[in-house]
Amino acid sequence: MQIKSIETYRGAIPLHTPFKTALRTVTVAETIIVKVTCADGIVGWGEAPPTHVITGESLASIDYAIHSIFKPLLIDNPLQMREIIFRKIENSVLRNTSAKAAMDMALYDCIAKQANLPLYQFIGGVQESIETDYTVSVNTPEEMARDAKKYSQNGFSILKIKVGKDQIATDIKRIQTIRNEIGSGIQIRLDANQGWQAKEAVRAIRHMEELGLGIDLIEQPVIARDLEGLKYVTENTDTLIMADESVFSVDDAKRVLEMGAADLINIKLMKSGGIHQAIKIATLAEAYGVECMVGSMIETKVGITAAAHFAASHPNVTRYDLDAPLMLVSDIAIGGISYKNNQIILGNAIGLGIQAIDEKFLVENV
Template structure:
């Protein structure tokens, strides 16, 4: 079972509403899709979105890496020797994690198809259904309150609220407005996207604790490189602190876990470089008694399907942030995971279950 061909395609899908964080505003979801064809006719799919402010990758750089570096190195390789193949893939490039992730998921898609089982079963098969949160973009307090109420009305009982774009006082007003609109039975997670410094983060989180705003966790409150600051925040507050942009690689996960700098870790395939590395990060965290979330960038249902298969295969993955496809104005993916409000069902078909991509 050898790799016969590796093709890339560009895609662009508008969002129905702009997605705003402390780092960026997204109005169109762009991606490089990968199509990997084996000599036995099996076809695997992968996806890599450009997220310059996080991974440093653009559409052009992703396409170039795959076509000019990865493709020449892996075409002709035997997929059944996949440990060697994944190790080789990771060694080909420094960083460029999304480019590697797209090829990684296409390889896994082919492998699970070869064994005629869904990918989540190939990876471990812990569960078949997941529930996603829904993200409230950072806007004025009033607009965020209205958005949160609308998402709750649509059946979402966990909201991921973006903060960190303005001053701490404004962020607290945002959460107060949301709580006023949705009550206290809905779970709220905050994501600062590196928008605070450690001292401001401690001040903000302690204030929200004093106000009984009932925040489940705060994701990446400080800049990615500031592991010491992340630890200061984790030690200073009662609220759970989650590392996101601070953890791309297993080595970075090890540093965060060794120093107890966070209570939780958010794994994204686009940061990790694919499922092969994501499994290592989760295994390290599980050994240390630290639960993980699996999240995503702004991706289509293809990339989210791969992330969901990985998340469903692992007991230690206890939180799921897979709302990105629900933000898109159209769906260009045939097959894959299905949504019923916040509930996600994995497909029964072998591999990722992707039948076609409309590019």
């Protein structure tokens, strides 16, 4: 089964509510959609959103990597030699992890379709549905409490709260206000998006522990490169600390794991460069006894479907943050995963189960 063509399309879908973190505000989900067609007619789909503040990529750089670097390397390659193909993608250019992820997931879609299996079954087959959290954007404490209440009433039992944008005392007030509004039955996770300093993070987390706010975990409290600071926070608090932006690659994960710098690791396909490398990170973390979450950027159902299939396939992935399609006014993908309140249903369609792309959300052929 040879790769015969690789095409890209640019999509743009508005969010129904602005998505706000310590790093950015997003009102429109812009993305590059990749279509891989094989000689036997099998089609695979992938996606790469530009996330400048995290991966450093733009729409233009993603498109360039796919057409000018990956395409010449991959056309006419047989997918039966997939290990060689994935190695070519990984070694052909430094970083550019979202562009790599888009190619990777489209190729995995083709391979699973050739095997006549849903992708999650092809790569592991651990479970058929997973529970996602829902993200509360950073706003005033009162706005965030209202949003948290609404999401919990909509069936979400786990909320991911964005913090780290301003004074840490305000963040504590945010969590107190939210907890008072939603009660004790809803699980809370915090994501500081690198917004705190190590010592102030320890003081704040200890204070939240003393207040009994019931925080499940805190994601990336310090700047990504500060592994010593991350380790300091992990060692000096009781709450679980998760590395996110600190871990892109297998080598990054190895450093964090060897240092004992975090209790958990958040794997995102747009950071790892796709499913092939994500599997390696999850397996390495399992050897160290460290569980993983699978998260995402602001992606459509194309990328989230691939992330969900990976997440459902690996026994060391125990937490899921895959709510991005629920933030969009509609979706570019026809088919793929489906949502039932807080449950993501993978289904039995082969590959990723994506049937087509809704052209009304395409801006232009790239």
